[in-house]
Amino acid sequence: MNRIEWEEPYCGEGNNCFRLGVDGDGNAYIAVVGQEDHYLTDTRDALRNLIRDIKAGKADHLL
Incomplete structure (x- = not known):
């Protein structure tokens, strides 16, 4: 697995x-800030x- 290149955190209202x-294989990832090792891909x-x-x-x- 390639290394994940994380963007700067995006924060909505409050602490959300x-x-x-993304990685070099064309995969995308979403994770909660501070829990990047538990991601959806x-x-x-x-x-x-x-x-x-x-x-x-x-x-x-x-919502």
């Missing part, structure tokens, strides 16, 4: 902070689509 990362395309859907409001019913 997470990080996005998928392809970069899947992460890109997830972010687009969230921005489009498709996950608003979860």
